[in-house]
Amino acid sequence: MAKIKTIIDGIEVEVERDSWAIDVARELGIDIPTLCYHPALGPYGACRLCVVEVTKSKWTWLATACDLPIREELSIKTNTPEVIRSRKMAMELIMARAPRAESLFPLAEKLGVTKPRFKCRDDIGNCILCGLCVRMCDQIIGVSAINFANRGHKRIVTTPLHKKADKCIGCNVCVEVCPTGHVKTLDDGSFRHMQTWDADLEMLHCLICDKPYIPAKQFKVISDKLEGIELKRICPVCRRKETVDNLRYAVVEKVS
Amino acid sequence: MSKAIITDVQKCLACRSCELACALAHCQSQILEESLRESPQPQPRVTVEACGKFAVPIQCRHCQDAPCMAVCPTAAIQRHSESDPVLISRDKCIGCGYCIEACPFGAMEVTNDGKAVVKCDLCIERTQVGQPPACVTACPTGAIKFKDVSNISADRRKITAAMISESLDNE
Numbered sequence: 001m002a003k004i005k006t007i008i009d010g011i012e013v014e015v016e017r018d019s020w021a022i023d024v025a026r027e028l029g030i031d032i033p034t035l036c037y038h039p040a041l042g043p044y045g046a047c048r049l050c051v052v053e054v055t056k057s058k059w060t061w062l063a064t065a066c067d068l069p070i071r072e073e074l075s076i077k078t079n080t081p082e083v084i085r086s087r088k089m090a091m092e093l094i095m096a097r098a099p100r101a102e103s104l105f106p107l108a109e110k111l112g113v114t115k116p117r118f119k120c121r122d123d124i125g126n127c128i129l130c131g132l133c134v135r136m137c138d139q140i141i142g143v144s145a146i147n148f149a150n151r152g153h154k155r156i157v158t159t160p161l162h163k164k165a166d167k168c169i170g171c172n173v174c175v176e177v178c179p180t181g182h183v184k185t186l187d188d189g190s191f192r193h194m195q196t197w198d199a200d201l202e203m204l205h206c207l208i209c210d211k212p213y214i215p216a217k218q219f220k221v222i223s224d225k226l227e228g229i230e231l232k233r234i235c236p237v238c239r240r241k242e243t244v245d246n247l248r249y250a251v252v253e254k255v256s
Numbered sequence: 257m258s259k260a261i262i263t264d265v266q267k268c269l270a271c272r273s274c275e276l277a278c279a280l281a282h283c284q285s286q287i288l289e290e291s292l293r294e295s296p297q298p299q300p301r302v303t304v305e306a307c308g309k310f311a312v313p314i315q316c317r318h319c320q321d322a323p324c325m326a327v328c329p330t331a332a333i334q335r336h337s338e339s340d341p342v343l344i345s346r347d348k349c350i351g352c353g354y355c356i357e358a359c360p361f362g363a364m365e366v367t368n369d370g371k372a373v374v375k376c377d378l379c380i381e382r383t384q385v386g387q388p389p390a391c392v393t394a395c396p397t398g399a400i401k402f403k404d405v406s407n408i409s410a411d412r413r414k415i416t417a418a419m420i421s422e423s424l425d426n427e
């Protein structure tokens with residue numbers, strides 16, 4: 001593969017053609033704030049926090065690093081006044097949309113946003129429309145139980161027709177990737193409630209200790225994916241105990 | 257040459273030194289006093305599991321046909337070559353828990369914040385500089401050993417021979 005020369009914050013590197021600028025920068029230990037980027041997903045460019053200043057011959061412009069492929073010699077700066085100003089504005093807009101998203105406060109403060117100058121929304125929870133949950137559910141889990149609905153300022157993430165998400169398998173990935181904690185889930189005994197998507201999933205109980213440990217639908221997806229390997233239907237803790245138990249017999253046999 | 261962690265079941269005291277050493281080796285400061293104040297809290301990748309009279313430290317066996325690797329939807333679990341350990345890339349892991357379900361030994365766990373999965377990485381950072389994995393160094397009875405896989409059966413043969421000669425002596 002052809003190597004391409006690039007300069008990031010004065011550091012000259014040779015990278016493979018079509019590497020994403022964000023990955024190159026992070027490899028060099030350069031900190032670029034992101035909210036909608038995930039290394040397991042393709043480029044998206046929704047939050048605009050990863051903005052950097054790009055120079056090619058005599059042209060200079062701002063670009064989002066997470067969807068900037070390096071195809072020719074570029075000079076990238078991640079810390080110019082222009083970049084800082086642009087990031088601050090993006091963060092202000094995000095904070096106006098989700099003013100109560102506590103997990104964003106440290107980042108907002110770092111970017112110099114304490115109180116957004118704009119009118120704050122308080123009717124849509126903490127969702128900032130980064131699309132991580134939607135993309136994970138579709139591209140990685142392959143279920144697509146949720147998606148965007150409406151346009152403009154009415155845009156939200158929701159289930160088809162705002163009804164119960166019957167396709168949801170309860171894997172909880174949306175909960176884990178959501179940067180603002182907007183997606184909520186609750187395990188109570190035999191059910192996992194995906195509260196935000198209004199789905200109730202039946203849990204499988206461990207055949208040994210009887211504790212609920214995985215949603216039945218998720219179990220099915222995993223065992224289909226691992227065809228040929230039979231899953232044990234017991235929880236990880238009991239699986240460890242079983243391993244030791246098997247060893248015990250092996251040892252006892254050998255000793256006696 | 258590929259090396260593996262081998263446990264002598266009869267030597268394990270269940271003191272859980274390996275768990276402590278493991279958590280410490282995988283935390284930020286790697287200093288016991290400071291690690292207590294760390295967030296996220298340090299977490300061991302090995303669990304001492306008791307059963308009857310025995311206790312055994314259970315960690316990832318780095319299976320040849322690793323089912324966790326096959327099931328990972330983001331290809332976050334990889335191994336460089338056949339003799340290398342199976343490793344999880346923290347960046348790509350989304351915490352879906354598919355691998356936890358696939359692991360026949362129950363050797364994987366979600367992190368304390370629930371956002372990713374961790375398991376034994378054979379202390380790759382230590383072995384690269386020639387040190388044995390942290391649990392091996394910490395075990396006071398030498399129950400955990402880090403051995404060349406090809407030496408295992410040779411060692412077994414020696415033990416068997418010793419056992420036979422002992423029983424003949426006793427007769």
Ligand code: SF4
Pocket residue numbers: 126127128129130131132133134157174177178179180181182183
């Ligand atoms: S719910 Fe969370 S993950 Fe989904 S789009 Fe909104 S902020 Fe992003």
Ligand code: FES
Pocket residue numbers: 033034035036037044045046047048049050051064065066067
């Ligand atoms: S991380 Fe690049 S736009 Fe969100």
